[in-house]
Amino acid sequence: MFIKKSSQVVNPLEKTASIASACAASAVFLFAGTFLMGENLIVESTGDLGILLVYGIVCQGVGWVLITGGIRSVRLSIVGLVLLLQPTLSWVWEVIIFSKPVAATDIAGALLAMIAIYLGSVSKN
Numbered sequence: 001m002f003i004k005k006s007s008q009v010v011n012p013l014e015k016t017a018s019i020a021s022a023c024a025a026s027a028v029f030l031f032a033g034t035f036l037m038g039e040n041l042i043v044e045s046t047g048d049l050g051i052l053l054v055y056g057i058v059c060q061g062v063g064w065v066l067i068t069g070g071i072r073s074v075r076l077s078i079v080g081l082v083l084l085l086q087p088t089l090s091w092v093w094e095v096i097i098f099s100k101p102v103a104a105t106d107i108a109g110a111l112l113a114m115i116a117i118y119l120g121s122v123s124k125n
Contacts, residue, residue, distance in 0.1 A: 019064050081121050088113045 034041060043049045071079050088110050094100045 015068060016065075019061075019068065023060070078121065081117050084113070084117050084120075088117075 031041070043052065067083075074082075091100075091106065091110060095102055
């Protein structure tokens with residue numbers, strides 16, 4: 001709903017501000033979880049910092065701007081179903097690109113997710 005509301009904003013600066021506030025809120029919760037688990041947030045090298053910057057700017061920033069821009073032309077129910085595909089597809093890409101080992105439970109989970117998304121997208125007409 002937050003993303004749908006942000007896509008109705010006319011001023012691009014307001015749209016960017018709403019995305020930035022969602023990212024900041026997520027960062028607070030992730031930092032709290034990391035702190036509670038005793039993990040280290042220190043970036044070890046400039047190469048790692050570069051990768052983090054590219055990931056943050058390109059993958060997250062540009063990706064969410066494109067997603068929120070495209071939401072206007074699609075029904076909210078379809079948007080939700082398409083966004084649900086992302087974790088399953090990222091697993092598929094991880095298997096194909098990075099040769100991740102595949103367990104039977106991974107395949108079962110991906111198939112269940114795809115079936116559920118398909119059933120959610122089928123009209124009852």
